[in-house]
C-alpha cells in the first residue's frame with residue numbers, strides 16, 4: 464500500500480498518482496460501467512493499494528493522516544474520470560471510514576478501520592429512509608436495548624454501496640425525544656439484516672445504491688458508537704467534510720465537460736471553420752472555466768477552514784450549492800456545444816449531465832443547504 468505524508472510536496476504526489484490511476488483504470492471504462500450499472504471489479508482493493516481509502520485516518524490504523532484539502536483534490540481527480548466510482552469511494556471513505564474515526568472507540572477503530580482502509584471490507588452510511596430524507600432527524604428506524612444486544616427495526620433508502628457493502632453506520636431512534644438518535648455499526652451478516660432492491664438510477668449508475676431492511680436485526684451492544692443519543696453530534700461532525708467532498712465531485716465533472724467541449728469545439732467544422740470561432744460557442748467555454756475556477760476557490764477555502772479545525776457549516780454548504788449547480792449548468796452547456804452528438808450516448812457529456820444532477824440532491828439538497836446558510840446567520844446573530 465502507498466503511504467503519504469501531509470505536505471505540499473506529498474499533496475502533489477497524491478494528485479499525480481490518483482490522476483494517473485484514474486486515467487488508466489477508470490476513464491476508459493466509465494461508459495461501460497454506467498451502461499452496466501456496476502463498479503469496476505476489485506476497485507476498492509485497488510483504491511486501497513493506492514493508499515487513498517483512509518486519507519484522513521491516523522497512520523496507526525493504516526491511514527495517510529492528511530486533511531480535507533487532500534480529500535477534495537482526490538475527489539476531483541476520481542470524479543473527472545468516473546463520477547459514479549467516486550460516489551462509492553466517498554460513501555466508503557468519508558461516510559463510513561472518516562465518520563467512524565471521528566466518533567468510534569479505539570476498539571471499534573481497531574476492528575474495522577484497517578480492513579476498510581485496505582479495501583478488504585466496503586462501508587457505507589444509512590441515514591435516509593423511504594419516508595424521511597431532508598428531515599433526517601425525523602427518522603423512524605428504531606433500536607431497542609435488550610440484555611446483550613440492540614434489536615434494530617426499520618428500513619433505509621438510497622444507501623450508496625448498500626447492495627455491495629459489508630458494514631454500515633446506521634442511525635436509529637433510541638428514545639422518545641426528537642433528537643434521541645444513536646449510531647450503530649451494523650454488519651451485513653448480522654441476523655435480521657436484509658439488502659432490499661438495488662435502485663436503477665438516472666446517473667451515477669456505476670455506484671450501487673439500494674435499500675437496507677432491518678427486521679429484528681441483532682446488533683451487539685459494543686457496536687453502539689459513542690453513547691446513546693449522540694447521533695446528531697456524530698452527523699454534524701461529519702457534514703462539513705462530506706459536503707466539500709461532494710462539491711469537489713462537481714468540480715471533476717465540470718472540468719471533464721470543459722475539456723471535452725474545448726477539444727470538440729476546436730475540431731468540429733461548420734461553415735468552413737472550427738465552431739470555437741463562433742462567439743456564442745466560445746462564450747460557453749469561457750463560462751465553464753469561470754464557473755469551475757469560482758467553485759474551486761469556494762471549495763478550497765471551505766476545506767482550509769475544516770483543516771484549521773473550525774466548523775465550516777456555511778462555507779461547505781455554499782461551496783456545495785454553487786459547485787453542484789455550476790456543474791449541471793456546465794454539463795448542459797457541454798451538450799449544446801456538442802450539438803446532436805451531445806445528445807447521443809457514445810459521447811460522454813450526456814452521462815456527465817446525468818451524473819452532475821445527483822450532486823444537487825445527495826448530502827443535503829440545494830434548498831436545504833440554502834436554508835442552513837441563512838439559519839447560520841440567525842444563530843451567529845443570536846436571534
Ligand SMILES: Cc1cc2nc3c(=O)[nH]c(=O)nc-3n(C[C@H](O)[C@H](O)[C@H](O)COP(=O)(O)OP(=O)(O)OC[C@H]3O[C@@H](n4cnc5c(N)ncnc54)[C@H](O)[C@@H]3O)c2cc1C
Nearest residue numbers: 588589590591595596597621622623824825826827828830
Ligand atoms: C444516488 C443517491 C445516493 C445517496 N446516498 C445516500 C447514502 O449513502 N446514505 C444516506 O443516508 N442517504 C443517501 N442518499 C439520500 C439523499 O441524501 C436524499 O435523497 C436527500 O437528502 C433528499 O432527501 P429526499 O430524497 O427524501 O427528498 P425530500 O426530503 O423528500 O425532498 C423533496 C424536495 O423537497 C425539498 N424540501 C424538503 N424540505 C424542504 C425545506 N424544509 N425547505 C425547502 N425545500 C425542502 C427538497 O429540497 C427537495 O427538492 C442518496 C440519494 C441518492 C439519490
